Amino acid sequence: MTTPADDLALEEAFEASLAGRPVPCEAADLAAFTGAVRSTATQPGRPNAALAELLATGLLTDQTSPSVRTAGAAGTLPSRRARVRRRRFAMIFPALLAKLLSAGAVAQAATGAGVVLVVATGAGATGVLGDEVQDTITGVVAGDEATDEVATEDETIVDDETTDPGDVEVPVTTELPVEAELTPEEWVEAGPAEGQSFGEWVSLSAHRDDLREWLRSEGRNFGSMVRDWAQKNGIDSDAELVEEGVDLADLTEEPTSEPVAGEDTTQVDDEAEDTEVASTERGNGRGNGNGNGGGNNGRGNK
């Protein structure tokens, strides 16, 4: 015969077993039952196709995970971008070196210091230098680039996948932070910085895609911009420009654009952002090549 007191004791024992508290001996079976029920529910079962797809792709196309577990997947895009930037750097660095060798002594000194700073910054960012050198570079860079978010982003990206010591030069040296702060219009208006030769300024300008785009939107090309600027500042002839280390024909033809775009497009054709960049570069090459084909041939035969 079950009494209300028995029921109450049973309920209390049930609550105790649910909460993981000790239960009276009389209710040991009930506690065991609770445990046995829970032990049957430890596996999630097999999701059907629709749920499996939902679990794999979610309901978004762009997902950013804060968890460490998924950080690898989330890091795929930056890693690709870093690879593309490394390739660009590999092609641009010889061009910069050639410019440096052809520039005057003062320009060489100025540009050389810049290159050393940039390369050292890259090495410092990857942490391959000795502690003393690392500290020094960190201090110098911190002083010069304290507000440079672009450089910080690049360092992060490089750190994600730097396992090969051969990647030391990874940071994108072509993205000079000081120049990047100016809009194309301001850049053209300002001209060479203090201590910077006209040739250097033109060389750096040539690597600003946004400047070229802006010029296109203004109905101008790079050569005309340089010529206009030179004329405004008393450099009237092509010969004087050459003396300044500027070759207008070289500037307008963009000789390396076509192969760079081709390679980048092949390698990262599934990456929207970089594909966009690549196609822009290809467009530049074609447009300028058509307009300056005759002049280039003349140069090439010299």
Next chain:
Amino acid sequence: MRTGLVFDDVLTAAQAGAAWAFEVLYRDLAPSVTGYLRLHGAVEPDDLASETFIGVFTGLGGFSGDEEALRAWVFTIAHRRLVDDWRRRSRRPQVTDDDTDLAAHVGGDVEDDVLLRVGTESVHRLCGALPDDQRTVLLLRILADLTVEQVAQVMGRSVPSVKALQRRGLRALRDRIENAGEKVGAGAHPYEPLRR
């Protein structure tokens, strides 16, 4: 959360449709949801659980509340799917002994495997012997960790009604266990298959 992640972060990401958050919620809740459906005798517990979570993930945008509330909401959906399934099949739930998941996971010590198998079968039989409502109350309390009030909400019943169902269910359960103990003899495993 059992995963160690902050629930609010997971919920926010899941509401935005992030796959990783879906996976976290699924791993946390799916075992108990599937177990609930299986112990209710659902013929296709995995499919019903999948339907439940598809409903959860697609409707998560309109949810607001804490982890307990989410758990109650998920089990509300699971219970409705189960009731719909019963209606579709137009018959009482049948306890299934075809526990393929369990069979897939046993292995190693033979004696432990046998005990686990026997224990699982006994749980299925004990649950199957209870009336639907009593079984629902007990399983929601045990597997879903819901309070009596939350169970009442899931079932669409009053709190006193749920308390009464729980009391009757526990009493029936105790009686069956005691009877089984008498029949199988002293010292026997309490969840050996019941002789009817």
